[in-house]
Amino acid sequence: MIKDLIKSGIDEESKPYWDGLIDHKLLIQQCEDCQQSIFYPRSICPHCFSGQLSWFQANGTGSIYSFTIVHQGYGPFKGEPPYVVGIVELDEGVRMMTRIIGDKDEISIGKRVSVVYKEVEEDFVLPYFQLIA
Amino acid sequence: MKSERVAAIVGVAESDLGKTPGKNVLQLQAQAAKLALEDAGLTKHDVDAIFTAGNWAWAPNLMLAEYLGIQPKYTDSTNIGGSSFEAHVGHAAAGIKAGLFDVALITYGSTNRTKPTNSSFQSPLTAQYEIPYGLPTPVGAYALAATRHMHQYGTTSEQLAEIAVATRKWATLNEKAYMREPIEIADVLNSRFIAEPLHLLDCCLVSDGGGAVIVASNKVASKLKKKPVWILGHGESHSHNTITNMPDLTMTSARESGKAAFEMAGISHHEIDVAEIYDSFTITVLLTLEALGFCQPGEGGAFVSGQRTAPGGDFPMNTNGGGLSYCHPGMYGIFLLIEAVRQLRGECDVRQVSDANLALVHGTGGVLSSTSTVILGRD
Numbered sequence A: 001m002i003k004d005l006i007k008s009g010i011d012e013e014s015k016p017y018w019d020g021l022i023d024h025k026l027l028i029q030q031c032e033d034c035q036q037s038i039f040y041p042r043s044i045c046p047h048c049f050s051g052q053l054s055w056f057q058a059n060g061t062g063s064i065y066s067f068t069i070v071h072q073g074y075g076p077f078k079g080e081p082p083y084v085v086g087i088v089e090l091d092e093g094v095r096m097m098t099r100i101i102g103d104k105d106e107i108s109i110g111k112r113v114s115v116v117y118k119e120v121e122e123d124f125v126l127p128y129f130q131l132i133a
Numbered sequence B: 001m002k003s004e005r006v007a008a009i010v011g012v013a014e015s016d017l018g019k020t021p022g023k024n025v026l027q028l029q030a031q032a033a034k035l036a037l038e039d040a041g042l043t044k045h046d047v048d049a050i051f052t053a054g055n056w057a058w059a060p061n062l063m064l065a066e067y068l069g070i071q072p073k074y075t076d077s078t079n080i081g082g083s084s085f086e087a088h089v090g091h092a093a094a095g096i097k098a099g100l101f102d103v104a105l106i107t108y109g110s111t112n113r114t115k116p117t118n119s120s121f122q123s124p125l126t127a128q129y130e131i132p133y134g135l136p137t138p139v140g141a142y143a144l145a146a147t148r149h150m151h152q153y154g155t156t157s158e159q160l161a162e163i164a165v166a167t168r169k170w171a172t173l174n175e176k177a178y179m180r181e182p183i184e185i186a187d188v189l190n191s192r193f194i195a196e197p198l199h200l201l202d203c204c205l206v207s208d209g210g211g212a213v214i215v216a217s218n219k220v221a222s223k224l225k226k227k228p229v230w231i232l233g234h235g236e237s238h239s240h241n242t243i244t245n246m247p248d249l250t251m252t253s254a255r256e257s258g259k260a261a262f263e264m265a266g267i268s269h270h271e272i273d274v275a276e277i278y279d280s281f282t283i284t285v286l287l288t289l290e291a292l293g294f295c296q297p298g299e300g301g302a303f304v305s306g307q308r309t310a311p312g313g314d315f316p317m318n319t320n321g322g323g324l325s326y327c328h329p330g331m332y333g334i335f336l337l338i339e340a341v342r343q344l345r346g347e348c349d350v351r352q353v354s355d356a357n358l359a360l361v362h363g364t365g366g367v368l369s370s371t372s373t374v375i376l377g378r379d
């Protein structure tokens, strides 16, 4: 089970993010003082150390910053390769790791992508991304 | 201006390497420590500072020092991954300069091949935003960097393979190396993909092994039989923990750690005679050469082409056969130091780099996360 790998890490700080995904919302944070977007969830702004952070729903679009086609799976991913793990830069300016789904031959750095809510297990949703046609 | 000669490496040794079934991490460290002290002409009673790093105990220094029967007056378990031991050398030099101790024992031991230690902590904390996607760690993170470098600069798999091939040539000259069969660029390209664009032969070995390095004050070093290898400059930095948060996948904090080391040593790049550069993956080396300033960003592929880093090349690098072909027990940094010292002492027999006076040693830890650079020189 994939959620089992991280469930001990889901706490007050990260829960709004994970709960948002179940509702098909990609929630990230913004600093009310310096206005910068923030991901992953924190209790303090890594840009200006402000404690005034608020949640907002990201647009769910961005571009591919980098990616790799994984051929060696492990643990719960063992039977899955090949699959694509990427880093996407959201239009709000933050990066997140993700799976990029769709035709592997079409994937390249800089291409536009949009979020797809993937229920990988019951009550556990991950934000995957697909190429925007 | 050349830096002051305050502290030197005076002893180095490896433990058994490769596969060491039946030996635990303390045995490996004890074995290396004893050999390194003998190499230095010192005893364990001379040691007044202890440095180690590992995930085999909650407080490794306590367990190791008790096992060895040493009560130190200075202790440091800085763990920033594979570059920890270059940082330890820097910290030891700083502590000696401050007059806090005279003889530091730095050790490492790992049974990563036969009996990997469990590094799973109670909570993944910030790793929870990466773990669910199935990126094999660390190779997947380095693959992300390689993809980006290829996109940005046109770097090719052939250029990365040049590093693996050249490093294997050095390994053929080192009887302690685990993989000694020569390979060609095509062998690297035809080996299976682990995480594209990295092939199996772009990746380091998985070994057991340990090592030890003795750092001593000028006062102690000048009385010993073997010539001291002076610590002329050092620097360290880290830029991120998770690969998603690396500010620029093509630029490591070697830019900062290298600059600090060169400035402290008061030397320039062309004066370096031999380089020992962390090679967890071929891309690690390429990014490091650029970040250290041996070439411009994007020129790393051309820099290593034509087997320039191989025996007989213009830029002798990873002369023991590296993590790619000699050994790699997970945190490889101590072996870079051991080889650099042997090169500067002229102890390397068939793989000896002629007139090796100045060496650069550079560790990279985590997922391109931490870097530490040490510049060493002989009298």
Ligand SMILES: [Zn+2]
Pocket (backbone or CB within 6 Å): A031, A032, A033, A034, A035, A036, A045, A046, A047, A048, A049, A050
């Ligand atoms: Zn802020």
